[in-house]
Amino acid sequence: MTTGAAPRGGWQAAWPYAGALAIALAVLAGLVAALGGNASEALAGVFRAAFGTGAGLGQTLNKTTPLLLGSLAVVLGLRAGVFNIGVDGQIYAGAVAATGAAFLLADVPRAVALPGVLLAGLAGGAAWGLLPGLLRARMGVNEIFVTVMLNFVALFLVEYLSTGPWNDPTAGEAITRAIPPQATLPWLFARAGAHAGVLLALAAAGGVWLLLYRTVFGYELRATGDNPSAALVGGVPVARVVAVALVASGALAGLAGAVEVSGFHYRLILGLSPGYGMMAILIAVLSRRHPLLAVPAALGFAALLVGTDSLQRSVGLPASAVFVVQAALLLVLLAVEGVRRAR
Amino acid sequence: MRRVMWLLLVSVAVAAGLPSGAAPARPRMAMILPGVIQDADFNAVGYQALKEVQATTGVQTAHSEQVAVADAERVAREYLSAGYSIVAFHGGQYLTIVQKLAPLFPDATFIMESSGQIPNLPANVWNIGRKFYEGFYVLGVLGALATRSNKVGYIAGIRLPDFVASLNAVFQAVAKYNPRAEVLYTFVGDQNDPVKARQAAESQIAAGVDFIVISVNLGTVGVIEAARAARRPVLLTTFYTDKSSYAPQHFTASLLSNFGKPYVEVVRQILAGRRSGYYEMRPGAGFGLTPPKNVPPEVSRRVQEVWRAVVLRQERIEEVTDRIVERR
Amino acid sequence: MSWELFADPSLFRLAVAMAVPLVLASAGEVLMERGGILNVAVEGMVTLGAAAAFLAGFATGSTWVGFTAAAAAGVLVASVLAHYAVVWRQEQVTVGLTLYVLCLGLASLLYRVVVGVRLSPPRVETLQPVSLPVLSQVPVLGEVLFRQHALVYLSAAVVAAAHVLLFRTALGLRLRSVGENPVAADTVGVDVFRLRRAAAAAGGALVGLAGASLPFTLTGTFTEGIAGGRGWIALMLVIFGRWTPAGAAGGALLFAYVEALQFKLAMTSRAVPPQFLQMLPYLFAVAVLVRAYRGAQAPGALGKPYHREARA
Numbered sequence: 004m005t006t007g008a009a010p011r012g013g014w015q016a017a018w019p020y021a022g023a024l025a026i027a028l029a030v031l032a033g034l035v036a037a038l039g040g041n042a043s044e045a046l047a048g049v050f051r052a053a054f055g056t057g058a059g060l061g062q063t064l065n066k067t068t069p070l071l072l073g074s075l076a077v078v079l080g081l082r083a084g085v086f087n088i089g090v091d092g093q094i095y096a097g098a099v100a101a102t103g104a105a106f107l108l109a110d111v112p113r114a115v116a117l118p119g120v121l122l123a124g125l126a127g128g129a130a131w132g133l134l135p136g137l138l139r140a141r142m143g144v145n146e147i148f149v150t151v152m153l154n155f156v157a158l159f160l161v162e163y164l165s166t167g168p169w170n171d172p173t174a175g176e177a178i179t180r181a182i183p184p185q186a187t188l189p190w191l192f193a194r195a196g197a198h199a200g201v202l203l204a205l206a207a208a209g210g211v212w213l214l215l216y217r218t219v220f221g222y223e224l225r226a227t228g229d230n231p232s233a234a235l236v237g238g239v240p241v242a243r244v245v246a247v248a249l250v251a252s253g254a255l256a257g258l259a260g261a262v263e264v265s266g267f268h269y270r271l272i273l274g275l276s277p278g279y280g281m282m283a284i285l286i287a288v289l290s291r292r293h294p295l296l297a298v299p300a301a302l303g304f305a306a307l308l309v310g311t312d313s314l315q316r317s318v319g320l321p322a323s324a325v326f327v328v329q330a331a332l333l334l335v336l337l338a339v340e341g342v343r344r345a346r
Numbered sequence: 347m348r349r350v351m352w353l354l355l356v357s358v359a360v361a362a363g364l365p366s367g368a369a370p371a372r373p374r375m376a377m378i379l380p381g382v383i384q385d386a387d388f389n390a391v392g393y394q395a396l397k398e399v400q401a402t403t404g405v406q407t408a409h410s411e412q413v414a415v416a417d418a419e420r421v422a423r424e425y426l427s428a429g430y431s432i433v434a435f436h437g438g439q440y441l442t443i444v445q446k447l448a449p450l451f452p453d454a455t456f457i458m459e460s461s462g463q464i465p466n467l468p469a470n471v472w473n474i475g476r477k478f479y480e481g482f483y484v485l486g487v488l489g490a491l492a493t494r495s496n497k498v499g500y501i502a503g504i505r506l507p508d509f510v511a512s513l514n515a516v517f518q519a520v521a522k523y524n525p526r527a528e529v530l531y532t533f534v535g536d537q538n539d540p541v542k543a544r545q546a547a548e549s550q551i552a553a554g555v556d557f558i559v560i561s562v563n564l565g566t567v568g569v570i571e572a573a574r575a576a577r578r579p580v581l582l583t584t585f586y587t588d589k590s591s592y593a594p595q596h597f598t599a600s601l602l603s604n605f606g607k608p609y610v611e612v613v614r615q616i617l618a619g620r621r622s623g624y625y626e627m628r629p630g631a632g633f634g635l636t637p638p639k640n641v642p643p644e645v646s647r648r649v650q651e652v653w654r655a656v657v658l659r660q661e662r663i664e665e666v667t668d669r670i671v672e673r674r
Numbered sequence: 675m676s677w678e679l680f681a682d683p684s685l686f687r688l689a690v691a692m693a694v695p696l697v698l699a700s701a702g703e704v705l706m707e708r709g710g711i712l713n714v715a716v717e718g719m720v721t722l723g724a725a726a727a728f729l730a731g732f733a734t735g736s737t738w739v740g741f742t743a744a745a746a747a748g749v750l751v752a753s754v755l756a757h758y759a760v761v762w763r764q765e766q767v768t769v770g771l772t773l774y775v776l777c778l779g780l781a782s783l784l785y786r787v788v789v790g791v792r793l794s795p796p797r798v799e800t801l802q803p804v805s806l807p808v809l810s811q812v813p814v815l816g817e818v819l820f821r822q823h824a825l826v827y828l829s830a831a832v833v834a835a836a837h838v839l840l841f842r843t844a845l846g847l848r849l850r851s852v853g854e855n856p857v858a859a860d861t862v863g864v865d866v867f868r869l870r871r872a873a874a875a876a877g878g879a880l881v882g883l884a885g886a887s888l889p890f891t892l893t894g895t896f897t898e899g900i901a902g903g904r905g906w907i908a909l910m911l912v913i914f915g916r917w918t919p920a921g922a923a924g925g926a927l928l929f930a931y932v933e934a935l936q937f938k939l940a941m942t943s944r945a946v947p948p949q950f951l952q953m954l955p956y957l958f959a960v961a962v963l964v965r966a967y968r969g970a971q972a973p974g975a976l977g978k979p980y981h982r983e984a985r986a
Contacts (some may be wrong), residue, residue, distance in 0.1 A: 059424070061423075062423065088771070138964060140969055145963075148913075151903070152906070152956040162505070163949035173459065173464040174441040175462075176438040178415075223726050246774075262352075277417070281774075285772065285775060312424075321783055322412050322414075323781075326775050326776065328779075334776065337768070343761055380743075431855055535948070538899070539899065539900075540897055541900060542902070545934065546940075548937075549684075549938050568892065573802060672944075
């Protein structure tokens with residue numbers, strides 16, 4: 004893994020990506036053919052669905068938002084040398100906090116309510132990152148297990164709230180009452196159904212980049228991730244840096260949850276995150292742990308999600324096939340990198 | 347199926363070239379389903395309803411399965427921009443999306459499902475209210491009369507208001523028809539996790555339950571396996587579809603859902619120009635009961651009597667959705 | 675609430691049955707980690723094993739073919755991981771997480787391709803309890819331990835065999851040295867790469883079998899999310915058991931007991947909403963993990979690639 008500020012430029016660095024993308028598309032075409040569909044038609048359909056219409060483009064942007072914020076959360080952790088597998092749980096925690104804040108701020112103007120909701124999301128996600136952060140910093144407990152276990156805890160919490168105290172009795176499902184209108188995000192493109200969350204996500208990508216490369220803390224964080232013992236010798240408070248990184252990572256994921264609530268669902272819903280956390284990990288690795296490269300990677304994954312949805316209708320491609328394509332893409336990349344290293 | 351996609355693409359192209367508002371001559375209907383249509387359960391009966399609509403009304407249909415709530419709005423928008431004039435959501439979790447999209451697409455008509463009447467729905471929304479609890483009341487009566495251990499079990503997934511109401515109905519039925527029996531219940535937290543459903547069923551059977559009212563979907567197979575492995579005979583009931591062929595010696599009655607009935611009726615109304623309304627799905631109107639098996643004939647007879655009384659609204663059943671009211 | 679609630683034999687009986695996937699998966703993971711390979715794809719491999727077992731069993735009608743397919747799937751995924759880790763020296767957690775996602779996707783995809791769209795979920799026959807002669811007549815213990823399905827007995831044998839292999843044979847000693855200090859192992863002539871790959875394959879087979887146990891002993895079907903976090907729990911149990919198969923198996927029984935207890939509590943106690951009881955096993959796992967970390971000593975070279983030319 005490269006650890007420098009920016010990945011190597013030029014065609015040298017780009018060709019494995021092009022190759023991996025080609026292989027991923029080939030995998031997709033193969034799957035479609037295996038299910039009895041026409042592969043070239045299907046691939047054309049993917050692009051048309053994701054980018055060809057206003058509504059498609061709008062939904063691609065909407066999908067990019069949680070994927071980008073989630074992958075930034077993973078990136079931040081990876082740069083500090085920790086694996087945050089709990090993005091899904093932190094998204095839910097952020098969504099819970101955001102929904103609670105929206106209910107509390109029912110009587111205040113939008114200028115207060117909306118920032119309050121988003122901040123609550125950050126706080127909720129941060130709270131979910133705190134326990135793994137503390138356990139890792141204080142006792143060296145592996146953050147992978149703790150973050151995964153907290154995913155389950157968050158799901159049950161959401162189930163409790165969405166079916167219990169906050170339930171909307173008219174729907175008969177695990178969804179809460181709607182949040183007040185002044186707590187909702189404005190549209191970016193109303194006709195296309197794209198909300199402004201994607202701007203927040205882009206700002207977050209810039210923010211993470213600034214944090215990593217333009218602050219002392221970012222330097223310490225990268226030093227910790229690259230070589231913790233050297234960082235410790237160099238005077239970096241490694242334990243604290245790791246804990247703060249996990250909390251900040253949780254906060255970014257929590258913001259994704261808040262955006263889903265205030266920009267898209269207008270309520271808390273069980274099923275709010277259909278595996279965003281998993282895809283966030285793949286995107287973070289794909290972008291070589293670089294916050295700005297996460298932007299095109301997240302956009303690409305979002306387009307793939309929106310695009311393959313049309314394949315669900317046409318050839319009955321199961322939703323999970325997207326995971327196969329995305330993971331295959333990454334495995335090819337890792338293999339290319341590996342072959343080079345093994346030479 | 348491939349044709350459907352081409353239709354979509356072509357209609358996108360056509361719609362892009364036409365002034366907006368030019369509706370196609372023949373209405374087309376799309377249904378959005380939360381799970382896979384081969385689940386032999388909630389989604390299968392939804393899909394059957396869609397096919398029935400196509401066969402009886404001549405409306406062209408398309409469907410999208412396994413649509414997570416997070417994706418449903420996008421999928422619906424795709425259908426709407428492709429010119430579909432009726433979009434149905436099979437499930438109550440899509441309420442927000444309907445409330446959001448209906449005013450944005452005033453020319454289209456939306457069909458949604460819920461637990462009952464919803465105030466202030468937009469003027470182009472049909473609401474199908476599903477009163478499961480009335481059906482579960484009768485399954486409770488069957489349990490009350492058929493249990494020998496005087497312990498009736500109830501296994502549900504997520505603690506949804508519908509299933510809380512159904513559990514309360516079971517409590518009422520058991521209290522009225524067998525006051526000596528008690529009801530043990532478990533919400534396992536997932537409709538489709540057969541492992542958890544099995545664990546819950548094992549716990550109930552170990553506690554003496556010999557009759558389980560199943561209220562989970564794919565989790566049902568886990569309960570069946572627990573019943574088969576039990577050393578005492580355990581009777582089961584299920585809902586949505588008849589699953590008795592999985593374990594013929596364990597299943598007694600099934601509460602069948604025929605979503606075709608409300609959907610055909612609602613689509614007919616829409617075609618006749620009535621673009622909003624409420625249809626209540628209840629025993630006799632979309633819900634049916636299979637004749638109870640593996641129980642003494644007099645139990646079967648009495649249960650069917652109660653069913654008829656419920657259909658005619660002659661049996662008093664309270665609908666409580668927000669808390670569990672245990673009755674002894 | 676009385677102590678009898680916690681000591682109910684039926685609780686232990688259920689715990690023993692439910693521990694099987696955890697025991698098998700954690701034993702497999704112990705083998706892999708002892709050889710120096712950290713496999714975080716367990717959850718995905720359990721899911722894929724369940725799908726492979728179910729589909730092969732469904733297609734052929736044979737339980738044996740099902741178990742074989744699950745083991746083969748486990749070996750395949752573990753070997754891919756080992757290749758990336760050993761030959762290409764890629765970061766194991768990164769590759770493992772990617773494989774985790776790949777396995778989850780593949781499992782559902784395979785199910786859809788093989789089973790297709792049908793109106794009722796297909797089923798396979800499940801293993802029914804086998805009463806062991808004499809032993810099953812022992813009061814309480816007989817009910818809890820000796821009236822279980824065959825995989826319970828097999829799991830016990832696997833744990834014993836793995837334990838003997840690791841700590842009582844020369845091969846086990848070599849394997850542990852490979853995971854502990856590959857440089858030293860290499861100097862005395864142990865083939866580090868080959869042994870790591872072999873350990874991964876053996877471990878992968880066990881993880882695959884853990885997946886097979888779900889459809890074949892519990893549900894008779896495959897569903898998405900059938901692993902339900904058991905793979906992650908197995909990963910935790912390895913630490914809990916201090917990288918010994920027996921220790922991990924003990925942890926598996928404890929965890930399965932808490933899980934069973936939760937269902938019993940949910941039936942008896944009405945004060946706590948069920949969702950909070952359902953959190954119990956997972957919070958318990960975190961608590962146990964914190965405890966387990968005190969003094970835990972992972973294999974020295976766990977997760978680190980061995981670079982022969984680069985050795986000092």
